[in-house]
Amino acid sequence: MSKTTNQKAWILVIPVIVLVAFNALIPLMTVVNYSVQETFGSNVFFWEGIKWFEEVLNSSRFHESFLRQIFFTGTILAIEIPLGIAVALSMPKKGPWVSVCLVLMALPLLIPWNVVGAMWNIFALPDIGLLGRMINGIGIDYNFTQQPVAAWMTTIAMDVWHWTSLVVLLAYAGLCSIPDAYYQAAKIDGASAWAVFWHIQLPKMKRVLTIAILLRFMDSFMIYTEPFVLTGGGPGNTTTFLSIDLVKIALGQFDLGPAAAMSLIYFFIVLLVCWIFYTLMMRDEAE
Amino acid sequence: MNFKKWLLPTVYILFLMLPIYWLLNMSFKTTNEILGGFSLYPENFTLENYIVIFTDPTWYNGYINSLIYVAMNTVISVSVALPAAYAFSRYRFLGDKHLFFWLLTNRMAPPAVFALPFFQLYSAVELFDTHLAVALAHCLFNIPLAVWILEGFMSGVPKELDETAFLDGYSFPRFFIRIFIPTIAAGIGVAMFFAFMYSWVELLLAKTLTSVAAKPIAATMTRTASTAGYQLGLLAAAGSLTIIPGAFVIYFVRNYIAKGFAMGRV
Amino acid sequence: MAKITLQNLKHSYLSDPVGTDDYALKQIDAIWEDGSAYALLGPSGCGKTTLLNIISGLLTPSEGQVLFDDQDVTHTPTTERQIAQIFQFPVVYDTMSVFDNLAFPLRNRGVAEDIVKARVKEVANMLDLENSLKQRAAGLTADGKQKISLGRGLVREDVNVIMFDEPLTVIDPHLKWQLRSKLKELHQKIARTMIYVTHDQTEALTFADHVVVMYDGKVVQVGTPVDLFERPAHTFVGHFIGSPGMNILPCELSEGASYFAGNRLLINCSKLPENGSKNLELGVRPEFVEFDEDGFPVEIVKVDDLGRHQIVVARHENNIIKMIVGEGEPIPSENPRISFSPEHTRLYKNSWVVD
Numbered sequence: 001m002s003k004t005t006n007q008k009a010w011i012l013v014i015p016v017i018v019l020v021a022f023n024a025l026i027p028l029m030t031v032v033n034y035s036v037q038e039t040f041g042s043n044v045f046f047w048e049g050i051k052w053f054e055e056v057l058n059s060s061r062f063h064e065s066f067l068r069q070i071f072f073t074g075t076i077l078a079i080e081i082p083l084g085i086a087v088a089l090s091m092p093k094k095g096p097w098v099s100v101c102l103v104l105m106a107l108p109l110l111i112p113w114n115v116v117g118a119m120w121n122i123f124a125l126p127d128i129g130l131l132g133r134m135i136n137g138i139g140i141d142y143n144f145t146q147q148p149v150a151a152w153m154t155t156i157a158m159d160v161w162h163w164t165s166l167v168v169l170l171a172y173a174g175l176c177s178i179p180d181a182y183y184q185a186a187k188i189d190g191a192s193a194w195a196v197f198w199h200i201q202l203p204k205m206k207r208v209l210t211i212a213i214l215l216r217f218m219d220s221f222m223i224y225t226e227p228f229v230l231t232g233g234g235p236g237n238t239t240t241f242l243s244i245d246l247v248k249i250a251l252g253q254f255d256l257g258p259a260a261a262m263s264l265i266y267f268f269i270v271l272l273v274c275w276i277f278y279t280l281m282m283r284d285e286a287e
Numbered sequence: 288m289n290f291k292k293w294l295l296p297t298v299y300i301l302f303l304m305l306p307i308y309w310l311l312n313m314s315f316k317t318t319n320e321i322l323g324g325f326s327l328y329p330e331n332f333t334l335e336n337y338i339v340i341f342t343d344p345t346w347y348n349g350y351i352n353s354l355i356y357v358a359m360n361t362v363i364s365v366s367v368a369l370p371a372a373y374a375f376s377r378y379r380f381l382g383d384k385h386l387f388f389w390l391l392t393n394r395m396a397p398p399a400v401f402a403l404p405f406f407q408l409y410s411a412v413e414l415f416d417t418h419l420a421v422a423l424a425h426c427l428f429n430i431p432l433a434v435w436i437l438e439g440f441m442s443g444v445p446k447e448l449d450e451t452a453f454l455d456g457y458s459f460p461r462f463f464i465r466i467f468i469p470t471i472a473a474g475i476g477v478a479m480f481f482a483f484m485y486s487w488v489e490l491l492l493a494k495t496l497t498s499v500a501a502k503p504i505a506a507t508m509t510r511t512a513s514t515a516g517y518q519l520g521l522l523a524a525a526g527s528l529t530i531i532p533g534a535f536v537i538y539f540v541r542n543y544i545a546k547g548f549a550m551g552r553v
Numbered sequence: 554m555a556k557i558t559l560q561n562l563k564h565s566y567l568s569d570p571v572g573t574d575d576y577a578l579k580q581i582d583a584i585w586e587d588g589s590a591y592a593l594l595g596p597s598g599c600g601k602t603t604l605l606n607i608i609s610g611l612l613t614p615s616e617g618q619v620l621f622d623d624q625d626v627t628h629t630p631t632t633e634r635q636i637a638q639i640f641q642f643p644v645v646y647d648t649m650s651v652f653d654n655l656a657f658p659l660r661n662r663g664v665a666e667d668i669v670k671a672r673v674k675e676v677a678n679m680l681d682l683e684n685s686l687k688q689r690a691a692g693l694t695a696d697g698k699q700k701i702s703l704g705r706g707l708v709r710e711d712v713n714v715i716m717f718d719e720p721l722t723v724i725d726p727h728l729k730w731q732l733r734s735k736l737k738e739l740h741q742k743i744a745r746t747m748i749y750v751t752h753d754q755t756e757a758l759t760f761a762d763h764v765v766v767m768y769d770g771k772v773v774q775v776g777t778p779v780d781l782f783e784r785p786a787h788t789f790v791g792h793f794i795g796s797p798g799m800n801i802l803p804c805e806l807s808e809g810a811s812y813f814a815g816n817r818l819l820i821n822c823s824k825l826p827e828n829g830s831k832n833l834e835l836g837v838r839p840e841f842v843e844f845d846e847d848g849f850p851v852e853i854v855k856v857d858d859l860g861r862h863q864i865v866v867a868r869h870e871n872n873i874i875k876m877i878v879g880e881g882e883p884i885p886s887e888n889p890r891i892s893f894s895p896e897h898t899r900l901y902k903n904s905w906v907v908d
């Protein structure tokens with residue numbers, strides 16, 4: 001659609017800017033402030049320059065939690081996106097079951113995040129949890145509070161449980177917007193089911209899938225509450241993702257300087273990835 | 288073939304329901320039964336845990352607090368996002384693209400980064416431990432999302448609608464409220480759904496910004512683990528109750544969501 | 554290539570239809586001769602698309618058979634029927650180039666690549682697409698996309714029938730005319746059976762050798778454009794085709810003669826029904842109504858001058874009669890009287906013509 005140039009449109013945007021800026025800019029400035037200073041409490045600050053940034057970037061602790069984060073995000077994207085597409089493809093297109101499916105599938109999305117963590121904790125506990133019992137029952141020694149691998153698997157299973165439905169909903173919406181004529185034409189052209197997926201369904205879902213990947217990337221990169229409640233970042237540091245580490249440093253040890261520097265580095269990484277996505281998406285749309 | 292088609296969604300939904308079932312199962316057990324052994328269903332069925340929650344103000348106030356700030360946030364987010372989304376979808380203006388991206392970046396800001404500065408900011412403006420504080424803080428990520436969703440819906444409405452209305456002598460506010468808002472009702476439904484969802488499920492900021500008066504249910508729950516010992520049954524009951532508002536909301540907007548998803552951006 | 558026979562077809566979208574109203578197709582028997590160009594004409598919602606989808610196998614009829622050359626294909630899947638169908642809205646595969654789009658139906662059937670190339674080139678030539686073969690199909694205009702859809706229908710040599718479902722709906726008016734004559738030209742060149750669905754009578758009459766008129770889930774007449782004009786088999790055909798449509802007037806019979814509002818009229822009907830039959834109507838096209846001093850009196854309601862001719866709206870008692878009068882011919886101002894050409898005045902019983 002062609003848009004007209006109208007500088008007065010700013011008036012319509014002002015309320016949003018004021019509210020968001022209040023929440024974003026002031027705290028961001030506080031963080032920037034901390035990130036370049038040293039404090040020993042009682043509001044005495046010393047200028048430290050980029051010392052904290054160097055320290056964080058060189059610390060093996062940051063490297064480790066960053067790698068864990070990348071690995072976690074990569075894994076859940078690799079599971080949730082294909083699984084979400086597959087479920088959406090096999091969902092009924094119309095009829096009473098559509099509502100039933102949508103309501104049941106959306107349920108995990110609306111459960112408070114700490115409840116999700118607590119729920120999975122109870123579900124996976126080796127002594128009283130259904131999942132823990134079942135896995136131990138088939139002869140596998142499983143205890144996510146003590147085994148790093150089990151902790152990882154449980155965290156990933158929880159995230160898949162929690163968020164795959166978002167991908168399903170988005171992909172399903174994309175599928176619903178494909179007119180019947182495309183499927184009919186494909187039949188007449190003699191296309192195989194794979195060709196229908198590859199040449200019709202996937203291209204038509206591209207837009208919603210980009211959004212799904214973007215949302216899942218952002219949210220999984222910020223993940224805090226669920227794994228914190230489930231595993232507390234442990235055993236050891238094995239499931240300490242960026243946000244958990246950050247809160248540990250800032251509130252646990254009250255090292256505000258390094259925490260702030262880490263916050264900024266962390267924020268910039270998310271920003272950078274999203275900016276790349278956003279630009280690619282906009283370029284694609286312009287085409 | 289038909290069987291194969293049904294298999295995946297059925298298995299998937301079963302997978303989704305199992306942990307929820309387990310939570311419900313636990314909520315109807317006594318603490319002794321939970322710790323005493325493993326059973327697939329409550330053998331000594333009890334409503335004790337629910338009775339505690341409904342009679343103890345520190346518990347049920349948590350729900351009321353949560354619902355208050357979630358409702359406030361949903362209303363604030365969507366009502367300020369509406370005009371902004373209209374501006375983005377209809378007009379080109381200085382810095383519009385950058386502004387749009389800047390808004391989206393706030394959706395990307397990890398709440399953990401902002402937890403402490405938020406505490407200081409809202410203490411400084413003397414809003415700490417009020418519903419408004421949480422409602423405003425959640426605007427950080429809900430407004431950008433609402434603008435994004437609504438902009439998508441509005442771009443799908445032909446511009447001729449606006450032009451015809453203005454030719455017919457409608458003033459801008461009258462046109463916006465009488466004609467435009469009803470046209471994109473499905474979009475508003477979807478935006479409200481997402482605002483509700485993210486505000487309802489968020490814990491970190493809500494917990495940071497409250498202590499007593501506006502304490503959300505999610506934060507009340509973390510208390511059971513520490514002060515009152517490990518009361519799993521109570522925790523499970525409280526958790527089960529947090530599912531209900533979400534289930535209600537999904538049930539009422541389910542048609543909007545399917546329709547809204549199909550026509551809009553999200 | 555094949556002759557297509559539809560026997561006793563009925564179709565309902567409901568799982569257990571009760572009355573005839575539940576059926577989208579009520580009773581269809583039709584034969585489509587090999588190599589002819591047919592138009593399937595009817596108002597929106599009369600079952601045209603349903604019929605088309607049954608022929609192509611996208612739908613299985615509730616009752617009846619579809620035969621291709623006397624072979625029952627009612628339950629044969631679409632891919633095995635060797636048909637091509639072009640839809641109302643263009644369908645292109647966005648990710649592919651124009652060339653790949655056109656080659657898609659052939660490649661899916663395992664045709665050798667050199668034959669694919671030759672066929673695509675030929676079809677691209679027919680449709681003036683040679684220059685855009687390398688372009689991405691997604692970037693084309695609506696008519697370019699619809700040409701691709703057409704091209705995918707034409708590219709296979711072995712098809713039994715090519716069906717068009719209102720293919721020009723989204724095309725600009727001046728391109729519409731161009732594409733339509735292109736289709737006509739193509740039909741003459743490749744002599745394939747074509748079925749063209751439309752609700753536009755001009756489109757139907759200019760494209761087809763035979764027009765099949767559908768109304769309310771039934772085929773009411775199959776004939777050449779001239780048949781439809783001169784001898785509408787059903788009052789709907791008389792009314793739907795022609796501009797303005799046929800005058801349909803009440804009629805009574807007595808003593809072997811037909812009367813319209815008390816005026817005895819001569820009509821083209823060799824075997825009158827019995828006296829006192831109910832539900833009788835007379836039909837006469839406005840072209841065959843003229844001013845005649847020996848006719849019956851009318852009152853003139855209004856005259857529209859359309860340039861080439863004038864449309865006179867007249868009234869006799871409570872009946873409106875439209876007539877077409879040549880440009881410049883005088884319209885009597887006092888006591889106008891009109892008569893119908895007996896040769897072209899038909900009798901209809903329960904809406905169907907009586908010969």
